Amino acid sequence: MDTFNTRQKRCKENAKAYLKRKEKLKITPSDAQVRSANKSNAKQAKRFRYLRKVDTRCLGDAEFPPTPATDSDIHRILTNSSAAVQPDRFIESGCAVCGRLMPLSDLTPLTEYKGLLDKLRAEGVTRLERFTSSDPICEHDGPVLADGCTHLCIECEATLAKNRVPRHALANHGWLGQVPPALKNLTYAECIMIARVRHNRCVIRVNSGRVRMHANAIMFSQPALTVY
Ligand SMILES: [Zn+2]
Known part of the structure; x- marks a missing residue:
């Protein structure tokens, strides 16, 4: 790794080369x-204004050439950079109350x-799986939470701190609830068959070639009894 003096020397050389090139090209x-x-040439004036703007943006009021980064600066930059890509900054998990996926850090x-x-106890919201038609209809005990979320x-x-039920709460x-194995990985046709409602929408194509929604989605109850 370069020492501080080597980096400072290289930085000064680069700065000298820049100033020489700037002088040459004006x-x-x-x-x-x-x-x-x-007064005379609007196009050239515009170009000059642009060059001055670029030069001001590059140099500003800062000292030039700037001093090279110290070892502590490099250490701080690397520490912040590696902290930004730690797994807990991007791993996601579900919220037990509303079920939405969020970064674990939140x-x-x-x-x-x-x-x-x-506050999340609610009647008529949950249902235990039944395996025969003679099984009694039962609900889950306790607050309504997403399974497996902690x-x-x-x-x-x-919202809970204000003693209110959150708007998006599963309650x-x-x-x-958990999707039973028999209802997992269904085909599109099977999904349509077991859906309790079917939805429709109306989309039109406008002159620009894009599409836009023309009407709200409309839900119809699925005639499952007629089908079977
Ligand atoms: Zn939530």
Whole structure:
């Protein structure tokens, strides 16, 4: 790895080369040149204004050449860079209350909010799987939570702290539960057959070639009894 002095020397050499090239090409026009171009040549004046803008943006009021990064600067940059790509910054998990997928860094363990979960008890929302038609219809005990989720999102946390049921909570008749193996990996036709509703939509193509929604989605109840 280069030492601080080597980097400083290389930086000075680069700066010297830049200034030499700038002098040779006369990149930055002088005030007199700009004034003259403003009067006579609008195109050249525009170009001069652009060059001055670029030069100001590159150099600004900063000292040139800038001092090279110190070892502590490099250490800080590398530390921040590696912290930004740690697994917990992008691994996602589900919120137990609303079921939405969120980055793990935005979730709180559910165990910290056990006392607030009683608000999520709801009747007629959940249903235990029945294997025969004679099995009784039963509901899950306890608060309505997503199976296998052990965290809580910020939004649900804030609403529960106010002793209210979150808007997107599964307890608001959004609970689906575990999908039984018999209903997993269905084909498109099978999905249509078991759907409780079928939906329709109306899309038109406009002159520009794009499509836009013309009407709201319309839901019809599926005539399952007629089909069978
Ligand atoms: Zn949530």
